[in-house]
Amino acid sequence: MKVLVLSWEFPPRIVGGIARHVAELYPEIVKLGHEIHLITVESGQSPPYELVDGVHVYRVAVSEANDFFQWIVQMNNSMGHHGGQLIQNKGPFDLIHAHDWLVGDAAIALKHLFKIPLIATIHATEYGRYNGIHNDTQRYIANKERVLIYNSWRVIVCSDYMRDELRRAFETPTDKMDVIYNGIRAEKKRKDPDFDYLAFRRQFALDHEKIIYYVGRMTREKGISILLQAAAKVLWELEGNVKVVIIGGGNSEHLQTEAHELKIADRCCFTGFMSDEDLDRFQTIADCAVFPSLYEPFGIVALESFAARVPVVVSSTGGLPEVVHDQQTGIVAEVNNPDSLASGILKILRNPDYGQQLVEKAYKELALRFGWPGLAKQTGDVYQVVCQERSQIHWE
Template sequence: MKILVLTWEFPPRLVGGIARHVAELYPELVKLGHEIHLLTVEFGQAPLYELVEGIHIHRVPVGYGNDFFHWVVNLNQSMGMHGGKLMMEEGPFDLIHAHDWLVGDAAIALKHTFKVPLIATIHATEFGRYNGIYNNDSTYISGKEKLLAYNAWRIIVCSQYMRREVERVLESPWDKIDVIYNGIRPEKKPRWQDFDAWNFRRRYAEDREKIVYYVGRMSYEKGVSVLLNAAPKVIWEMGGNAKFVIIGGGNTNHLQQQAWNLGIWDKCYFTGFMSDDELNKFQTVANCAVFPSLYEPFGIVALESFAARVPVVVSDTGGLPEVVQHTKTGVVSSTNNSESLAWGILEVLKNPAYAQWLIDNAYQDLERRFSWPKLAQQTQAVYDRVVEERSHVHWE
């Protein structure tokens, strides 16, 4: 099967979770015998064409935009032109697979021009991110999401929660939506004995301090402020022997001010951006990962912590309770509730044997439910279904 993939993110361009998703899914589909051509955005010194783990990567230049939406228009124009050229020269293609609304216009145009069925993976919705649609920008984005969902032969989402959300918010039929979880490659994580772990750890905390960390974007829906509100109770209960490490780029001034106001400034470390290599080592020496999101379609960061063998505490929002099974593979706390979050963190920090039991269960769950080879087979089943259905359709 020959598939054209459109995504605005692909390494080394990393914005959110889409880049990791597409970079780890499609090599497995290549192993299953499919030919994948992936269209993405030009970035830095990355070549305009290269073969990455069997995937044909095509990076297209995108003209400067007056604002974000103008840039997205330019993105779709470039992807549409390059995609059309590919489909004429390398075709015929069996499927088009688009990841999120930003590439929707190009994907829809290619679908109609070449009469090739379109599959859309919806990673998140504008409505979900802001718990509603409140301004013109959000109205525009939500409209584009609905248009992509409408034009898709089938829709893939990452959790049962997202299936309900896409049905409700994007007005998509329930039986048009397939749930396929995100996955991870656990083998890439180092172990304690693989590097000078104690000296590395001392860059972030004293030996006696337990390290509690968050990694991700600093946006409101990630709930970092809830974690900071939980920190004083945790620090008090641990006799001062806890350190909160906040990892991620973006503006953290308001969060640093919050830490100062709470009187925990000396127990917080805002690292800014951290490279993958550094983060992999950091997770190895940490004691507890916390993801207190207010909105989270899936929570691939939880899988990263599973793979790094770090006990996980999350909120019970979105897809997180599907990923983290409460009291079996992690602790699930009440959303936007700092008392509940502090309780969850203390359960892990005060009970090392329990924390290790959670770690062991979570690592086993990676192979059982979040293995990319298995998820690629589920994706292939969707592809097979669409191609088979397409064969019975006369497309005017």
């Protein structure tokens, strides 16, 4: 079948986890015999059209705007216009697949105009990020999410937790949703025998120092402040022989200020954005990965750590406990609890053999539960169900 995909991010434009999700899922769907046309936003010197791993990728220009929400309107206008041209010139298309509310307006318009069933993947919700809706901005986004969910034939979510969240926040019927986990290309984390990993490691720590790290966005929901508080205790217990590496773009000034207040600034390294190539290398030389999220629908960063064979400590929120099985494939600490987080980190750093046991079990889980070929088949099964149901109705 032929599927039109809308995603506001796609490599090299990487804002969050959606970019990697769509970049790794759809090549596997292509291998199943489906034809994928993906519309995204222009990025740097990337061409307006290219074939990426069998996926037809179209990058559209977006007019400048005064604020983010106006930019979203302009983006949907561009995507809708280009999508309409694709459907007319390269159609017919069997399905439209939209990733999150940001592309919802274009997806819904194309659905109604061309009578093509719409599937939405909801990667996160405003309700979940803020534990409720508290102001007009959040209300606006939540309403966009609600309208996209309502207009979708089926909704894909990345965890049982997210399925429950959509039931709570939007009263989405359980039988309208499919739980399909995120995945990982484990081969990305294999070490290059010709690369000098020791010299690379020395850019971040001395040889005798342990490295713990976080990678992700610099937002409150990621719980980085909790990590810094936990790190202060870890550094005290291990007499300072630890480096804390915080990786990710965005404004980290408030976190660096907090590190100074905790008197651990000299033990912390805020790298800013790190290229995928360096990140793949870095994760293989670290001693412990820590993801202390306050809200996390899934936690694909934990899978990346599994693939890099580095032990993980995560918080007991959202989909993380579904990904990391406590004391089996990692350690699950109490959410929003620096002492619990520190205890988990110390258990791994003080017991390398135990950490290695966790790593081996975690790595085995990758192919069984989080391999893209299996997840692509599950997605293709959803496509088949929707197409079959669509064929049985007359769309007025």
